Amino acid sequence: MWDLRRLHLLHELHRRGTVTAVAQRLNYSPSSVSAQLAKLEDEVGVRLLEPDGRRVRLTPQGERVARYAAQVLDLEESVRSELRPDEAVTETVRLATLETTGRVLLPAALTRLRTAAPYLRVEASVLPPEVGLTELEARGFDLAIAEQYPGHTRAHRERLDRQVLGTDPVRLVVPAVSGITDLPGAASMPWVMEPEGTAARNWAVQQCRAAGFEPDIRFDSADLEIHVHLVRAGHAVGLLPDLVWTGNAVGVRLIELPGPSHREVFTSVRAAAVSRPAIRAVRAALAEAFDAVGRAGVPR
Structure with missing residues (x-):
């Protein structure tokens, strides 16, 4: 049986490139990450890592397992959502937001969630959309608010779902x-x-x-x-x-x-998490907040 947490570490290494970067992102020590990856090699039964100077890199087999690890993590997240469709929203949602939406939409959305989902915990960080979407795909966040401009459409990422809030x-x-x-x-x-x-x-x-x-x-x-x-x-x-x-x-x-x-403002989540009650609640609150701002208008 392959350990899901160790697969997550391999997935992170595939995305971030170094054990040090994985350790910093997940608040582990580099030695702990290396030890867990060594145990994963024993579980899988093939060599996943090889020396690359003072670092390590994934072997071809390691890259293949890392790609499957992403699918396994998505499947696990999707199944969890399906098993708890009516559960009270008591989770934590980690949100990456633009500066403007953090200042205008986030407070209004949190006010709505205080009534609609009083036990939901929202943690937010202000990040450029280029960073927010990358960290969302890497599971550093559960939801990202991003923007795109006419003639400058952002690349669609296969594992991410996108919903437009408005223009x-x-x-x-x-x-x-x-x-x-x-x-x-x-x-x-x-x-x-x-x-x-x-x-x-x-x-x-x-x-x-x-x-x-x-x-x-x-x-x-x-x-x-x-x-x-x-x-x-x-x-x-x-x-x-x-x-x-x-x-x-x-x-x-x-x-x-x-x-x-x-600019077109949109929310993005991992496709496997679309049905999570907490994700649906936060998206709905952000959509209501955006509509309310649009109705209020902007002074000339």
Whole structure:
């Protein structure tokens, strides 16, 4: 009989590449991870690991077992959900959220869950969607909130289910006293954008290029509040989604962009966990929160 926890360790090693990374992720010591993987080798009866300098790597047999381990873990999660469809929601759901949805949707969703699922525990971390989706697939989280932009659709991962919460308009944001009226009018201004490599940054740069200029990006930050303060103080312009404002756009002006100018916000969970009562409860609360924000509108 192969131990499920040891299969999980092998799966993590396949994804993360080093015993040290697995140990850090799961709060084990590297020696403990190595010992458990050695025991798994004995259980399986073939060599799963081989030396690679000062590290180890999976053998071809190890890679094959790791791929099957992912399926076994998914099956175990799916069966657990099927066996407890009507059980009171008393689990813990680990959630990876965007900064804006963490600030706006998460509090409203938690308020709803206080009534709908009072014994549910939600643990949340603010992470870029690129990280959140990867950690979701690696079982570091149970649910992730992510975004994608027109023309920049994220890759669909076979083991992850995706449900759209809705669209969040993105607008050009300029200081309230600025005379800028459209995107080309911001060509000579300093810009603030999200860090290089993010979907939001790539989309924003493409919008500027389509308007005929290369943006002068002087500031970048994953914290959109910093964007707001720089624009409000007159030091930059930027492209920001409506969820940033949470009912207060004082000191700035929001200008419509040409063409499709929104981000699509969605939740993602492992396909094997779709039917878990706790997952369904959290998804429903987030959907209600998003709809409520949309009805409230954003000040101009």
